[in-house]
Amino acid sequence: MDCxxxxxxxxxxxxxxxxxxxxxxxxxxxLTCSAxxxxxxxxxxVVECLNPRxxxxxPVLLKxxxxxxxxxxxxxxxxxxxxxxxxxxxxxxVAAIAAVLVAVIIAIPLLHKGNExxxxxxxxxxxxxxxxxxxxxxxKNMVMKLRVRTLPNDNFALVGTExxxxxxxxSKSFEKPEKWRIDKGGRVVVCDGKQQLMWIPMANGVYxxxxxxxxxxWFRILLDPESVLRKEQTGITDKTSEVRMAEKDGEIHxxxxxxxQGNFINDYSKNRSINESDNRREYVFSSQTKxxxxxxxxxxxxxxxxxxxxxxxxxxxxxxxxxTFALALPKxxxxxxxxxxxxxxxxxxxxxxxxxxxxxxxxxxxKNRWDAVKVPFAQYNFLLMKLIKRKCSGLKVVKIGEPxxxxxxxxxYVPCEVVLRDGYTxxxxxxxxxxxxxxxWLVDGGL
Ligand SMILES: [Zn+2]
Numbered sequence: 001m002d003c004x005x006x007x008x009x010x011x012x013x014x015x016x017x018x019x020x021x022x023x024x025x026x027x028x029x030x031l032t033c034s035a036x037x038x039x040x041x042x043x044x045x046v047v048e049c050l051n052p053r054x055x056x057x058x059p060v061l062l063k064x065x066x067x068x069x070x071x072x073x074x075x076x077x078x079x080x081x082x083x084x085x086x087x088x089x090x091x092x093x094v095a096a097i098a099a100v101l102v103a104v105i106i107a108i109p110l111l112h113k114g115n116e117x118x119x120x121x122x123x124x125x126x127x128x129x130x131x132x133x134x135x136x137x138x139x140k141n142m143v144m145k146l147r148v149r150t151l152p153n154d155n156f157a158l159v160g161t162e163x164x165x166x167x168x169x170x171s172k173s174f175e176k177p178e179k180w181r182i183d184k185g186g187r188v189v190v191c192d193g194k195q196q197l198m199w200i201p202m203a204n205g206v207y208x209x210x211x212x213x214x215x216x217x218w219f220r221i222l223l224d225p226e227s228v229l230r231k232e233q234t235g236i237t238d239k240t241s242e243v244r245m246a247e248k249d250g251e252i253h254x255x256x257x258x259x260x261q262g263n264f265i266n267d268y269s270k271n272r273s274i275n276e277s278d279n280r281r282e283y284v285f286s287s288q289t290k291x292x293x294x295x296x297x298x299x300x301x302x303x304x305x306x307x308x309x310x311x312x313x314x315x316x317x318x319x320x321x322x323x324t325f326a327l328a329l330p331k332x333x334x335x336x337x338x339x340x341x342x343x344x345x346x347x348x349x350x351x352x353x354x355x356x357x358x359x360x361x362x363x364x365x366x367k368n369r370w371d372a373v374k375v376p377f378a379q380y381n382f383l384l385m386k387l388i389k390r391k392c393s394g395l396k397v398v399k400i401g402e403p404x405x406x407x408x409x410x411x412x413y414v415p416c417e418v419v420l421r422d423g424y425t426x427x428x429x430x431x432x433x434x435x436x437x438x439x440x441w442l443v444d445g446g447l
Contacts, residue, residue: 132229415428
């Protein structure tokens with residue numbers, strides 16, 4: 001492989017389902033050519049920074065746009081059809097698994113039906129869960145170490161079979177006010193009982209949010225094992241899950257298999273044919289205490305199964321240093337107060353449609369009038385703003401499409417087509433949300 005070929009193909013290294021032979025050739029060239037490796041690492045850095053995933057609430061589906069954008073930016077000559085196809089299949093998988101997890105883990109049952117009609121293992125499973133819920137209600141604190149297939153710097157919600165396992169630590173104090181910390185290396189969220197703070201080292205930023213800020217997304221349910229158990233109980237009494245039980249050596253093993261019911265069923269998702277995936281949860285309980293000792297979650301795709309989450313250890317009622325539930329502000333970090341964002345006021349951006357908001361935002365970027373868009377970019381810190389300015393100053397708007405809603409995202413997506421200064425056309429799906437006090441449209445991702 002020569003340098004030209006490498007430059008043309010290097011973005012393939014970001015594809016999960018890259019052709020193995022091609023990847024091997026690229027890696028070989030990467031190792032032997034310093035000019036190309038410098039190019040590659042520079043691009044990798046840019047890709048990392050452009051991702052909206054550094055925003056606290058960037059929706060998973062927006063990754064689509066970034067990767068599409070990347071392929072256009074770096075490979076204008078390449079055959080678009082094959083490339084888009086390959087990328088889409090990767091994204092589809094990521095989104096499908098996110099949907100599975102949202103459906104399986106986040107939904108906390110409101111009703112709990114009786115177990116009169118249950119027989120055999122379902123009945124045993126149900127009563128084990130009942131005892132476990134009682135036991136879990138008495139614990140004072142918990143430290144859970146787990147591995148999840150994700151990216152260390154990404155949203156907590158991001159999970160995909162193609163990623164490597166990333167270590168996470170969850171610490172939780174159940175004494176009122178409840179305090180907790182979730183650390184995945186590239187992101188740390190701490191709840192000190194009054195507020196949540198998220199530290200993102202890569203953006204050198206700290207986001208401050210209320211007690212119910214969505215920084216950790218569906219991970220929140222892992223903070224509350226009781227909810228996980230109740231969810232499983234509902235699956236069993238509803239007969240939407242199949243349960244297998246076995247007891248040995250002081251442990252009770254419970255395996256629950258069920259079909260996922262995705263929530264991503266509107267048009268946007270249908271276009272991407274997001275399928276539901278079956279999945280299996282393997283629990284181990286202590287026979288004596290009835291507390292969960294371990295949990296594994298597998299995604300089942302046809303005959304293939306992938307372990308996507310696995311606990312390494314769960315310790316109950318252990319000493320936890322008070323400093324665990326406090327975040328020492330890193331030097332030079334910029335603090336963005338999302339409570340202030342919640343109360344933001346703007347006559348202009350609160351009385352219009354999301355489409356009109358997108359028009360104003362793109363028009364201001366085209367004219368380099370960044371002061372005019374301070375309000376919609378309130379969630380972006382200095383570093384992120386710098387990147388956006390570098391990329392979007394002087395762009396030209398080709399078309400702004402009709403807004404739509406998708407999945408669990410509370411805002412709206414506005415599909416847009418723009419030409420950046422480098423002359424290439426980009427399709428952008430701007431995520432705008434106005435679920436704040438004064439219904440002001442805020443940019444939430446997509447750029
Ligand atoms: Zn080279």
